[in-house]
Amino acid sequence: MFESTLQFILAGLTSGAIYALVGLGFTIIYNASHVINFAQGEFIVIGGMSTVALTAAGLPLPLAIVLATVVTMVVGMALARFAIQPAKDADVVALIIITIGASIFLRGIVQLVFGKDIHSLPPFSGETPLNLMGATLMPQSLWVMGISAGLILVMAWFFNATLAGKAMLATAYNSLAARLMGVDTKWVLLSAFALSAFLGAVGGIVVTPITFVSYESGIMLGLKGFSAAVLGGLGNGIGAVAGGLILGVVEAMSAGYISSAYKDAIAFVIILVVLVARPNGLFGKKGIDRV
Amino acid sequence: MKAFAQRHRGLLILAACIALLPLGVQNDYHYDVLINAGLNAIVVVGLNLLIGYAGQISLGHAAFFGLGAYASAILTTTYGWHSLAAMGAGMAGVGVLAYVVARPILRLKGHYLAMATLGIGVIISIVLNTEAQVTGGPDGMSAEPFSVFGFAFQSEKSWYWLVGGCLLASVWLATNLINSPIGRALRALHGAEVGARVVGIDTTHYKVLIFVISAVFASFAGSLFAHHTPTVTPSILGFIKSVEFVVMAVFGGMASVLGSVVGAFIMTLLPNVLASIEDFEPIILGAIMMGTMIFMPKGLVPTIAKKLRRKEAP
Numbered sequence: 001m002f003e004s005t006l007q008f009i010l011a012g013l014t015s016g017a018i019y020a021l022v023g024l025g026f027t028i029i030y031n032a033s034h035v036i037n038f039a040q041g042e043f044i045v046i047g048g049m050s051t052v053a054l055t056a057a058g059l060p061l062p063l064a065i066v067l068a069t070v071v072t073m074v075v076g077m078a079l080a081r082f083a084i085q086p087a088k089d090a091d092v093v094a095l096i097i098i099t100i101g102a103s104i105f106l107r108g109i110v111q112l113v114f115g116k117d118i119h120s121l122p123p124f125s126g127e128t129p130l131n132l133m134g135a136t137l138m139p140q141s142l143w144v145m146g147i148s149a150g151l152i153l154v155m156a157w158f159f160n161a162t163l164a165g166k167a168m169l170a171t172a173y174n175s176l177a178a179r180l181m182g183v184d185t186k187w188v189l190l191s192a193f194a195l196s197a198f199l200g201a202v203g204g205i206v207v208t209p210i211t212f213v214s215y216e217s218g219i220m221l222g223l224k225g226f227s228a229a230v231l232g233g234l235g236n237g238i239g240a241v242a243g244g245l246i247l248g249v250v251e252a253m254s255a256g257y258i259s260s261a262y263k264d265a266i267a268f269v270i271i272l273v274v275l276v277a278r279p280n281g282l283f284g285k286k287g288i289d290r291v
Numbered sequence: 292m293k294a295f296a297q298r299h300r301g302l303l304i305l306a307a308c309i310a311l312l313p314l315g316v317q318n319d320y321h322y323d324v325l326i327n328a329g330l331n332a333i334v335v336v337g338l339n340l341l342i343g344y345a346g347q348i349s350l351g352h353a354a355f356f357g358l359g360a361y362a363s364a365i366l367t368t369t370y371g372w373h374s375l376a377a378m379g380a381g382m383a384g385v386g387v388l389a390y391v392v393a394r395p396i397l398r399l400k401g402h403y404l405a406m407a408t409l410g411i412g413v414i415i416s417i418v419l420n421t422e423a424q425v426t427g428g429p430d431g432m433s434a435e436p437f438s439v440f441g442f443a444f445q446s447e448k449s450w451y452w453l454v455g456g457c458l459l460a461s462v463w464l465a466t467n468l469i470n471s472p473i474g475r476a477l478r479a480l481h482g483a484e485v486g487a488r489v490v491g492i493d494t495t496h497y498k499v500l501i502f503v504i505s506a507v508f509a510s511f512a513g514s515l516f517a518h519h520t521p522t523v524t525p526s527i528l529g530f531i532k533s534v535e536f537v538v539m540a541v542f543g544g545m546a547s548v549l550g551s552v553v554g555a556f557i558m559t560l561l562p563n564v565l566a567s568i569e570d571f572e573p574i575i576l577g578a579i580m581m582g583t584m585i586f587m588p589k590g591l592v593p594t595i596a597k598k599l600r601r602k603e604a605p
Contacts, residue, residue, distance in 0.1 A: 036402050083581050090588040092401060093348060097541050098584045100534055105577025112570055223409070223530065230406040265417040268410035275407050276395040 003134035008256040014141040016248020017148035021203035022225025023240035025196030031172035032192030039103040041222020043200025048213035052119040076197025111215040233284025301549040309455040322447035329454035332555035337508025343546030346481035351412025355506040357528025359513025364434040378514040389506035420525040431524030434517040544590030
């Protein structure tokens, strides 16, 4: 009983770590621009797919990873520059359509460049399972959890201790005041997209050996990341990370104990219950309406 | 008569289009595309009441469309119901379901509401996908032919006129609704929710009401779809389909009944037109979606209407 529970928790934390990274990506862009970027899942796919293609072309894995991350970040910045910036004053629904359009567009390009096949990467450090108090753990899961935890810490440091990070937070809080204080908010938008593309790409690369990657795999991961961000309270970075981990563990538990066909449904039921009880997410601030 | 013509100018234009379109139709495939466009248009006209007039978003409307379709398919085949009775039961069931979920979730705003409606859509689609002994699972199931008073709709041509008539009726209903006290309350709610509450409008009541109405529109179109399509599969009620409906509404023009119809037609026809360059289809589709929203954030029909009006009165 204890072993299987631990097993499910470990599986849940592994996928939860990825949801947390994607959720954090949503949060960073939301804070910089109040845009929900539905193309977030495509960053994961572009990161994973480019790494697969570059290693297949003969590049060593570390170099392929760096290049793939750079490619994804360039795509992210291009998205901000050519699709989001020109529509800055559009309302929420129009912005949602733009990012959904962007995700369809990027998915089309991925399909055209890399094809429709499902790809994978070899695990970074072998396939010998580790034994942890009776539960087994694949070394790749450790990579996923470790790299996610590292990135989350780096993000926390970036937003709390560097000038650039503080400028981004200031823009999130009050864009006009930030501009008056000399913050270049256009730069903030570009860097927000670059950062969240970076998170998506790295998440996509480390998880590819476990979940594989295809041109379509971004849809569900994107939705889960969005759910994580909303569950924690939009705009709250720590909330997104907690939301992602909770979502991952809930899913793994319901797949293990209730029904694997219904694991996604159960995750969404829990999100609905949370939202009905707390309309601004678990850690969100209460909204105030203006007349 | 003149007042009717003025008030229902859009309806008359649409009726003329529906009457004239068959002149350009060469084969059953063309009819099939137009029928699907018409069915999508019915959903979008209803959905646009919610998005364009009440200012609420739903990323789960395909679920209501799918529930209507499955209600018709299951009740007419497994239980041998009459197709009209099955359609009615589907609409009633979807109405009740929409009412039950609307009360708690319409308290949510913006992205949280998008998340909640999306979640409901995903849950319904997973349930229908998994309960294979009732729904046929991923393979889907088919419905008995649609018949009214002994006349069974079989040919594509008869379906075209049926769907055309239903679309006109839906547009007429929606236009009347918009010009009623309900419509005015909705616009007040969209403009300033707190303001509307202050002047005594029960905003929750109206939001729930319009959510239920738009869900019933979707269920109605879904029932027709089930009878027309060879097989009803879970792909018709997934997240992607919900997004397509929203895109049609926004692309055609928010708060524009005629815009909904135009949006539904263009977005249904487009993939068929682009089918010859299949590999590029999603790229072009995505580019069109981004381009329209960047250059015409109000949508196609309102932007063009504004340009025309400016030309008329310089």
